[in-house]
Amino acid sequence: MQVNSNKPNGQGIGRLFKALRCTYLGLSAAIKEEAAFRQELALALLLLPLSFIIATDIMHWLALVVVLLLVLIVELINSAIEALTDRVSTDMHVLSGRAKDMGSAAVTLSLLIAALVWGVSLYQYITGVL
Template sequence: MSSHPSPFKSKGGFSRVINAARYSFRGLRAAVRDEAAFRQELLLALILTPIAFWVGQTGAQILALIASLVFVLVVELLNSAIEAVADAISLEENPFIGRAKDLGSAAVLLSLLLAAGLWVVVILNHWHPML
């Protein structure tokens, strides 16, 4: 491990906040531009967010519904980052890179199942409060 500090590490202060915001928006733009799965999940989130205000009966339910959508997007961003790094390392078949990509994909699947489960429970509770 090198004892030299990374030239890419921020120095702190207000400029760090500005740079961090710039990098974050650059990442979001890249995800929208280059990642089909992220675009699909973002479209789903944009459609479902207003519905959360109709289906959710409390502020906590509305927040949970929207948070589940944001969680899916966050996990998809992390999965895309893993895939980008893996592809930068090698495009040749490698069992460790393949496993990393599969694990990222599994994380996305679990986040989608969690969000779907939450939405189903809240929607059922909307029409049948006894459930």
């Protein structure tokens, strides 16, 4: 059996540019179409400068930023699940509902993680307790 060497996504530097373009299109669509993503992005952009103030060291700062990025990543995946589910069918189906509910639960858990990390960090900063 012969393998087709004409990859649809390209190869080398061309593949990198295509991936960057897809990233741009995905982020643009999320910002334009998804209110939850816009809200979480705004929160992340507001908290980012604060992270430089409250972080006690570089690893602490990294943790603060990573949890913000985690929320955005999970929201993007949730939005993709919802879009794909709606693309397949807008009819009510138990599996479609389950997929959307699980995506929503993932976003909620990522927000809980972020709230815990930021809450403890803010508590430590305000009280001086390390």
